[in-house]
């Protein structure tokens with residue numbers, strides 16, 4: 403039997419044993435549980451003591467990580483090997499945040515020097531826009547910037563700009579348009595003045611249907627205001643790894659910011675795709691974001707597996723997905739500014755690890771990526787936490803919060819933190835039957851009603867959660883946090899033996915939509931009874 407199969411069986415046996423153990427009892431019996439199962443990595447503190455684990459379970463998972471070849475694959479990724487085999491590409495989002503002294507070669511070319519050259523172009527552009535030196539067609543400075551992109555060309559920058567809003571200073575206001583539903587673009591344009599608006603058209607491929615359609619709408623709006631294509635282009639820049647396509651659409655090289663095929667869309671906010679972030683927050687803050695990610699990269703490469711934060715989060719994710727049948731994972735930021743984090747992590751995790759085929763083309767033998775979902779606390783508490791506490795599924799949660807808020811409202815921030823901590827405790831401890839009974843009796847409940855309410859108000863606990871804490875939601879802390887999740891997702895992909903860096907599953911829908919659109923454009927209804935939804939729609943419009 404292979405090592406991995408044997409380990410898998412030992413982990414299954416361990417799960418059976420821990421299934422009947424309550425975390426409440428584990429904590430009561432072990433004063434050191436919190437200090438043993440928590441760690442600091444740079445700006446980030448992780449408490450993972452509220453998990454269905456013990457030392458033996460962790461040791462087995464570390465053996466599993468070792469047997470999966472994680473360290474070799476991690477080193478190969480950082481070194482620029484073409485680990486994205488199905489697309490024949492290196493995977494080097496880490497090179498986007500490497501210091502200028504670093505060297506990583508792809509096809510004989512040092513990509514780090516390319517990265518820093520492009521960062522310098524971004525810095526010059528950002529400086530000129532923020533200082534009001536670069537002006538629009540009518541000689542006015544830009545007050546508003548609209549980022550047009552979708553998926554990785556939208557979610558990361560939108561999430562970061564929202565999270566770091568207090569760092570904006572006197573930078574332009576940022577707007578994000580992603581959906582091909584024209585209401586998003588028309589609503590956005592309704593509040594803007596063409597003379598002071600700059601558009602960034604962001605698309606790795608520069609062919610994405612939604613982005614191209616939205617760019618056309620924006621350019622039409624500019625054309626109506628200015629009258630000439632030359633003036634329209636004074637209000638637009640492109641960000642892409644396909645400069646030929648951008649050029650074919652009129653973008654001169656000096657209006658085009660580049661990134662490379664070794665940057666996956668969902669890993670691209672560190673590249674020129676982050677132009678909107680740099681414009682919103684200024685270059686120093688953008689560089690602080692990169693520095694935070696670099697700190698996590700160093701931790702990931704250097705810390706022993708047992709003290710390695712992304713590895714620990716990944717092991718716990720695999721533990722629940724494969725040994726406790728957890729189909730989903732909740733991300734609960736106690737931070738309104740992190741309201742877009744769950745959506746960003748959905749793409750990062752689900753597009754990376756939503757796979758059913760191993761690297762070698764064989765089907766996977768186990769469940770892979772879970773559904774990622776979530777909402778900021780405390781809002782979620784008044785919506786779906788009921789299911790977390792008393793539903794029939796086990797749903798591991800990540801609870802995130804900052805020790806300090808970025809308003810003057812310290813008392814309200816304490817309420818936020820109190821709720822974050824209380825939820826972790828409630829999920830873990832629940833309420834014992836005796837406690838519940840005592841409370842009900844004290845409230846005068848008796849007889850049949852006591853039995854009934856004891857059942858309905860039963861609070862079993864033993865629900866796992868991680869708490870991720872940082873001092874403030876600063877650019878550096880956020881950079882560290884995003885890189886932490888990137889590496890967690892990577893480690894899980896390695897353990898499952900899948901390629902986390904392609905996304906073939908999104909292609910079929912795109913192909914079919916083209917044919918459907920052709921039919922809608924022709925709009926010739928079939929005479930006979932509709933045989934499909936498309937027929938019916940064509941007939942009904």
Ligand code: F6P
Nearest residue numbers: 553554555605606607610667908
């Ligand atoms: O359809 C999925 C996807 O390819 C994502 O992986 C990507 O982030 C997004 O579309 C946008 O792609 P592009 O940046 O090429 O427009």
